[in-house]
Amino acid sequence: MAHHVIGLVTFRSCAANKMMRLREFSIHDWLGPASRTLPTTDLYFLNACHHWLDNSPFKSGPIRRIGANSFVSGDVTIVSRKERKAIVDKLLRRKDRRLFYIIDDNLWAAEEDATLPEDYRRRLIELRDGQHRALCKRADTIIVSTKPLADIYTAQGHKVVQLSPYWSDPIADHSHFEDLNTGARLEIGYLGSGTHAADRAFVVSVFEKLSAQGLDARLTMIGTRGVPDRIVNDARFRSLKNLRWPLYRKRLAKLRFHFLLYPILPSMFNQSRSINKVIEHAIVGGVGIYSDSWFCAEEIRDNAAGVVRTNDADLWTDTIMEHKNLIETGFLRSVSDFAKSQNQQNMEKQLRFWQSVLKL
Structure with a gap:
């Protein structure tokens, strides 16, 4: 009888510990970041690599999501376009990681291109002179979507890789x-x-x-x-x-x-x-x-x-x-x-x- 009681207590203890670990995460942690995913993130990284993504406690994987548009795996950090300030600040303090930064717009066009709406131009300039500048300075490699962008970042002395967009959605029939x-x-x-x-x-x-x-x-x-x-x-x-x-x-x-x-x-x-x-x-x-x-x-x-x-x-x-x-x-x-x-x-x-x- 004592054996059964101990076993029951042990089982309950394990279950309680597991529930406590689960309570440390909320639905927001699983769905919240994903709901704020940017197109840049999906098209140049996540669509192709989603099968490596860790979705604990449901599925383990080598890539861990730490923000809506940022990921870590081993000694590598990946940031796509922009991220919450607290996350970027924390990532920039990690000097032991290689940083790969993805950007797919010409942020320098903001001041030159009168065809852009004024509020959008302001947002581009804010990104360029804020997070973008800090991430580029820290990045080992910058991933861009076109040759014109590759030329811009190469001229600035960055190591650049050009990738084209990938959609995981099916192509429609006619x-x-x-x-x-x-x-x-x-x-x-x-x-x-x-x-x-x-x-x-x-x-x-x-x-x-x-x-x-x-x-x-x-x-x-x-x-x-x-x-x-x-x-x-x-x-x-x-x-x-x-x-x-x-x-x-x-x-x-x-x-x-x-x-x-x-x-x-x-x-x-x-x-x-x-x-x-x-x-x-x-x-x-x-x-x-x-x-x-x-x-x-x-x-x-x-x-x-x-x-x-x-x-x-x-x-x-x-x-x-x-x-x-x-x-x-x-x-x-x-x-x-x-x-x-x-x-x-x-x-x-x-x-x-x-x-x-x-x-x-």
Whole structure:
């Protein structure tokens, strides 16, 4: 009997200790940081490396998350774009760790690029002159998303590695295009945020020209920033709520478009935009129309991965009005095949790089 009592007490003691350890963590610790994940974190690190992430007490792994956008593994620390001040301050005091810093925007464009909204320019400058400066000074390696960014950081004397974005979301099929044969409305989207002020104005101009020509089409944009009231109140316009990145991704998987507009008007900030949107457009099943001023334009044209046009709203309007040749099965397959191939290559390169860095 005594043996059983001791066993019961021991069991209860172990269970109590385990519960105490669990109580040290809250749902916020497991879900909170993940809910504040930035696109940069997912696209250049976490999408490819999530299977190595420690999710104790549910799953063990060699990479431990210490913030929404910061991770440690062995003697390596990874910070993506920005993090809570207390976490960054603590990381910067750890001189025994190698720091890898990920950044995917040209922060120096803030003062030079008048196309950016004023509040966004202020945020970029605050990041650049604050955390970004401290992290770059401490970093062993800076990971960037494009060659223009690589050139900037290399010129500053940093060790730089260029990685392209990887989406773990599935590429959509094109079954929704079949509805066009039975008179369905053309779904047009622009997935850039309100920070793309000049580009959004270009998209609005194209939509107004399409409406003037009587095309049965709906335009979807994220938010209404910079969109005139006459467009906001138009039944053929749909505004999607601005969401945090994890929720944005969940919503994206449910959306479908026929065409996605992505004008890259010449500006210092736009010069560094990655090929990211080409893959994102394939996730929502649409054909992208892109500016020939974008450095990705030649690759898109050569691989029939979308439509490339000069930055002329009339020309973009004509392209959409005469869209029948762009929704042929062969062209649609070419668009999705390029996105799948590019995405796969990006994932493989990321895995090789991070596996080498983390010695996994």
